[in-house]
Amino acid sequence: MQPKGYEQLTPARLDATFAALADPTRRAILARLASGEASVTELAEPFAISQPAISKHLKVLERAGLISRGRDAQRRPRRLEAKPLAEATEWLERYRRVLEGNFQRLDALLDELKITEKKHGRSKH
């Protein structure tokens, strides 16, 4: 059973984005594409894995909408698509803000505990 709100807050695309990002090679590919489009051969260069393996990673990234293919039919360069990444970042940022609110209450409590300890001292270990 899914909790209320799960469906609309985690659309399939967000799932695909996080699944695609959960791999170091794919993150490295995205980092490379952040500095400009590149062909499959260019993308495979820095990695110690075969071109078919790179192509598999590219398929995952493409399905997640994180990359697309450029117009040049010969090179078929891949380029970064910013929107899904921005959505994933926003999702995480909302979660971060909720937790940060929680921890700000802890900050206030810790300030109080520090004052209490100064007044009454503490047994050192």
Add this chain to the structure above:
Amino acid sequence: MKNTGTLKVTMPTDREIVLTRVFDAPRHLVFDAFTKPELLKRWFGPHGWSLALCEVDLRVGGTFRFVLRRPDGTEMGMRGVYREITPPESSVHMESFDDYPGESQVSTALVERGGQTTLTATVLYPAKEVRDAVINSGMEHGAAESYDKLAELLPSIPARENSEDAA
């Protein structure tokens, strides 16, 4: 400025969340705040929620039980067991939510430097779906919280004349 908001949230893998946060206090106080019920009751849970029940048996193999009450009165229970405890520097516990299947492992490390403590909590979820569901349940409330704040702010706006001119 009251707080600069130093919390970092990362997802190194499909099933993990890592939280990093600096507190302006020595780590024995942070450790106490995370493990003593009378202190947990004062801060744990999203804004507007309360810890209706908080029981902690702080020893290896000991259990804890929290019941969080939402502003609408509904409750969310969680329970767990401590696997490792090294006060005041680290702990590992398992935890599960009454409403979600599966158990998560939470590894907490506290590092003190110059009177400040850095908390690093790594949560390993049994499945990606549980991770997402837990995050979303917190955010549903997060949205409501923003509306609450807006509601608090609105009545004060007409009273503040020329507020746009204020530097």
